[in-house]
Amino acid sequence: MLDEAGVAAVVHSQEDGDARRYSLRPEYAQRWLPDDDSLGLRQRLLAAGTAEHELLQREIVLSLLHSPVPYVFYCPEGPAAAVRVRRHIVEAARVTALSFDTDAAERPSEAWRYDETTGFTVLPGVPLIDALTRATQPTNGRRYAFSCYRATEYVILLGLARELAAHNPDRLAMLQRQWETRAIMSREFHDTFLDEHGSNEAPLPPRFYTPGDRVWFRNPDEASSDATGYEGSWVFYLGGGLFSNFWHPERPYTLEDKCLEIFHWRHGLYHDDAGEPCIDEDRVERRIAESHARPDERDAILARMFRLRDLAGTYADGGCIDRTREHPRCTCPTAPASA
Template structure:
């Protein structure tokens, strides 16, 4: 970051530390080989440098290629421009992840090549899990498969003795595994999806840390703010926002409801989602119909027009009415453009409702996980 707090100009890409003795050319070749991206060599730059944290080598797409593939760092069309089929071809999903990271406006920093490889695999895992996740939306109830989970007062849902954490997470979120839909909030759902993606990689690269995670989840879950602090890192801020349409598959992000009245309805303060790549965001309630950015913005806008009070006087949102109004708005080109112009602004700080939209300024993704370099520190039980 510069003194202004804003990201440096130009793509910052991937920053590798711990490579002293390897020059930029050798590190570049190692990165491209590791990520199966040798064909990008003609448009990727490598540079050596030093800062307060020590030596590093930066690998990034050149600015001309970024402008061609994602003008203004808009990666929502990246898959289309690269003619990728990220839904059916795993290698294409990896390609979109790698390309988007190489053009990062803020550097993705890693202490080793192994951590970079793990980060790409985790993102791949998260997207795959998010696509399979289908839940029953409920703002005040929560359910889990009883053969895997048990609820403990003041603690939450813990896994039963002898049950694999991976199995428990998959069963809770994926009907193809469990044969059932379970009630979740969107925030808790994203935690389960992120945790599953991270845990799958830990089982692969760091079995000792995975075993600790398994033991911890049998005693107490990590949730909410602590989940963010333990498992995730965050790029961007209100003072130095990421470009509004810059997303990497596997990112978690928040769409805020900028309408104060409907934001008072439980569960409608906003919407937490996973970016799936290809311009699509997770839809945990209708997994076969992921959201485009416009879809998500339009849905959140219409919450204000479907607000009502139930018999107990609580604010609620009529989902059927929202769906009908979304469908009608999609047939009105000028009205739709007006709504999207309003909603596709950066959000305002929590508690402030003036002229902001629903786009967040930050993205969240997994911490480092490899033995010897992991910064994922589990709390004591």
């Protein structure tokens, strides 16, 4: 995998008991990921002459090698499988186009059916990959309604399914049967398919992300976070300093974009006729534009929002940056099945 990614010469390896530990050589870590900042890695690789078609894989591999919290793989195929899954997730997230709605939920009827007890399940005979692609990458001009959290589950599942189709078809068949019977969602999805990297006690650096990470940006304003769907924002890191935007995929977020948007949710807060908190997105957009026109204001907002978030249930001096990142578990054939 290291040779394939073109990075073998910049990697240090050593025996560690029954395992082998790999890391980026310090001089290259400082050159490409100074101060644990991965957001500019793509641009640095471009400047060093990396070909465009090699950038994503190289960015993933170098970030994995330099992670402040090491990744542990229990099978020889694990690292290469992890890189492929992350590529699939990024490629799918870049083109996912949905309609934001926390109350409604829609799927293409030719591939999905809904039941309150089982959620959205795949119709018999419809391949899971096709069903997920139709729901998240519609070609008929219609966009289906999702919350950002559920959308990330579909993109992760699509990335996993594409990897399993090529390298572990038996487990793909298990996933197919599962989604024909009952959807795995929310906390169960997290516990079944994902690992969390970093912790509250040992947070990852605020500017360190690996392409394919699922990332949570928390709304640090207590009042506007009561609006359903505005507690925070779930996205994927796409590489190149950009984060996914399912509602406008042609306009992926920078870290600054996402932080400004979440900060100004508080200025879009209103209450509907039933007294429920809501967010006026047009007002938010205007406030973002005003902040961009006032550099001092923008910089002050970003200084606050770039802080690590407060712990759950607390609204104090924290920003919107999470302490952890999430990624799919190992999919190699020798790993235990998760579904």
